[in-house]
Amino acid sequence: MKGYNVVKIMFSEEQIEQKVAELGEKISQDYKGQRLIMVGILKGCFVFMSDLCRQIHGVDVRTFFMQASSYGASTNTGGNVRIVQDLEIDISGENVLIVEDILDSGHTLSYIRRLLADRGAKSVKICTIFSKPARRKVNIDADYVGYEIPDEFVVGYGLDVAEQYRNLPYLGVVKEV
Numbered sequence: 001m002k003g004y005n006v007v008k009i010m011f012s013e014e015q016i017e018q019k020v021a022e023l024g025e026k027i028s029q030d031y032k033g034q035r036l037i038m039v040g041i042l043k044g045c046f047v048f049m050s051d052l053c054r055q056i057h058g059v060d061v062r063t064f065f066m067q068a069s070s071y072g073a074s075t076n077t078g079g080n081v082r083i084v085q086d087l088e089i090d091i092s093g094e095n096v097l098i099v100e101d102i103l104d105s106g107h108t109l110s111y112i113r114r115l116l117a118d119r120g121a122k123s124v125k126i127c128t129i130f131s132k133p134a135r136r137k138v139n140i141d142a143d144y145v146g147y148e149i150p151d152e153f154v155v156g157y158g159l160d161v162a163e164q165y166r167n168l169p170y171l172g173v174v175k176e177v
Contacts, residue, residue, distance in 0.1 A: 002162075002176060002177075003176070003177045004155075004161050004162070004164065004165075004174045004175065004176055004177065005174065005175055005177050006155065006156070006165065006168070006172035006173065006174050007172075007173050007174065007175045008172065008173045009170050009171070009172050009173075010149060010152070010154060010170075010171045010172060010173055011147060011170060011171040012170050013169040013170050016129070016146070016157055016169075016170065016171065017051070019129065019146040019147060020048070020051045020052055020055055020129065020146065021055050022146075023052060023055070023127060023129075023144050023146055024052055024054075024055020024056045024057075025055070026144060027052075027055075027056050027059070027097065027127065027144060028055075028056050028057045028058055028059055031056075031059045031095060031097075032058045032059060033058065033059070034059060034060065034095055035059075035060040035061075035062065035094065035095065036056070036059050036060065036061050036062070036095050036096075036097055037062050037064060037089075037091055037094045037095065037096045037097070037121075038052075038053060038061055038062065038063045038064070038097050038099055039064050039065070039066055039087065039091075039096055039097065039098050039099065039112075039116065040063065040064070040065045040066070040099045040100075041065075041066055041067070041068055041098065041099065041100045041101075041108065041109075041112065042065050042066065042067040042068075042084075042085065043067065043158070043160070043166070044100070044101035044102065044158045044159050044160065044166070045065075045099050045100055045101050045158060046158055047101075047157055047158035047166070048099065048101055048129045048157065048158055049063065049099045052099060052127070064087055064088070064089060065085065066083065066085055066086060066087055066112065067083070067084040067085035068081055068082065068083055068084060068108050068111070068112060069081070069082045069084055080107075081107055081108050081111040081112075083115075090119075091116060091119050091120065091121045092119060092120030092121065093120065093121075093122050094121055094122055095121070095122050095123045095125075096116050096121040096122075096123065096124045096125070097125050097126075097127055097144075098112055098113060098116070098124065098125070098126045098127070099127050099128075100126065100127070100128045100142075101128065101129060101130065101157070101158045101159050102128060102129070102130040102131070102132060102154070102159060103126070103128040103130070103131040103132065103136075103140070103141075103142050103145070104132045104135045104136075105135055105136060105137040105138065106136050106137060106138030106139070106140040107137065107138055109126055109128075109140055109142075110138040110140045113126060113140070125143040125144070126140075126141075126142040126143050126144070127142060127143065127144035127145075128142045128144070128145055128146065129145075129146035129147065129157065130145075130146060130147055130148075130149050130154065130159075130171065131145045131146075131147070131148050131149065132148070132149050132150070132151060133148060134150065134151040135151055147171075149171075152173045153173065153174050153175075154171050154172065154173055154174065155168060155171075155172055155174045156168030156169070156170050156171045156172045157169065157170065157171050159171070161174055
């Protein structure tokens with residue numbers, strides 16, 4: 001049976017906290033006095049989104065979640081995006097911020113951004129704490145990025161492998177054993 005071990009820390013808890021505060025400040029400036037619908041992509045976003053929404057000030061923030069799947073228990077994306085849980089609100093005319101843990105291949109975020117735009121959102125932007133441009137298979141960039149990371153499989157701060165390691169307060173590199 002496969003197993004995984006964390007072999008090094010890429011970003012500490014303190015580094016992540018500082019970056020989330022910076023992202024929150026930028027988003028606060030960009031949406032000051034407006035309503036913002038934050039759409040977290042489960043499951044990985046829940047830690048980041050919780051921290052991020054507490055760093056946004058002067059904005060009428062509403063939080064909602066979608067769940068999409070493109071990985072399963074593998075470390076490689078299959079490219080097929082499946083909506084497991086959809087929004088239960090009408091987003092037409094709203095400023096929408098998709099919140100995701102990592103922008104990797106881009107398949108999931110590209111699909112969801114297009115889906116939400118087609119539903120009539122006033123604007124649809126993306127915020128991710130981690131971006132892995134070396135793995136991009138779709139032409140997509142996030143509007144707000146915490147850290148660009150190299151092509152290593154990472155866990156922690158909401159990211160998992162086979163549902164393990166989401167609870168780590170740091171971002172770590174994992175290797176198969």
